[in-house]
Amino acid sequence: xxxxxxKKRIERAFISIHLYLLVKYEAxxxxxxxxxxxxxxxxxxxxxxxxxxxLKINNxxxxxxxxSGIRDLLTKGIDGxxxxxxxxxxxxxxxxxxxxxxxxxLGPIFNDFLEVESGEKDEQDRMNIRKSAxxxxxxxxxxxxxxxxxx
Numbered sequence: 001x002x003x004x005x006x007k008k009r010i011e012r013a014f015i016s017i018h019l020y021l022l023v024k025y026e027a028x029x030x031x032x033x034x035x036x037x038x039x040x041x042x043x044x045x046x047x048x049x050x051x052x053x054x055l056k057i058n059n060x061x062x063x064x065x066x067x068s069g070i071r072d073l074l075t076k077g078i079d080g081x082x083x084x085x086x087x088x089x090x091x092x093x094x095x096x097x098x099x100x101x102x103x104x105x106l107g108p109i110f111n112d113f114l115e116v117e118s119g120e121k122d123e124q125d126r127m128n129i130r131k132s133a134x135x136x137x138x139x140x141x142x143x144x145x146x147x148x149x150x151x
Contacts, residue, residue, distance in 0.1 A: 006057055010064065011100045011149055013045040015091050017061060018070070019109060022083055034109060041105050068143045082129045084113045089137030097141065098150045 020038040023031045048054040065071045073083070088110055094100060144150050 006060065007149065008100070009046050009048075010057065010061055011094075011098075012102060013042050014061070014064075014149075015087055015094075015106060016042050016045065016103060016109075018083075018087050019113070021074075022080060022087075031113070034112065037105075038109070041103055045103065064144070064147060064149065067147050068140065070140070079129065081126075082133055085130055085133035086136055086140070088114065089133050090140055093137050093141035094150055100150060 016038055020042060023035045046057055048057060091102065091106065094102065
């Protein structure tokens, strides 16, 4: 299990890490300019200069992705727009149910992502994706809590 300090840093960086992966692996296009900003934000939160300890934290995040089911979502090819919304609604769940302070930089980043999300699909598709993400986010939050995070 992660130490308290590591766990809190992982909790703070979790959403940013997933937005970074979304951009890095081009699940959604047009956000290459955000990659460096997200990477800097993640590094500031994790704040680990010891490569061994950073590897340990990265392994914990990877295990958390596996155990929570996020990796399965990604390998099954979840729509990039749905993933943005899932992370957005997960962020709202975290804020509503937890004392973890998330980086304030997430607000403007989400604004950019959500602006693109709302423009590329027809209204019915957007509504279906939103409903699905809204339904899935509390389940994912509960799973993260069951794994010992955001408690």
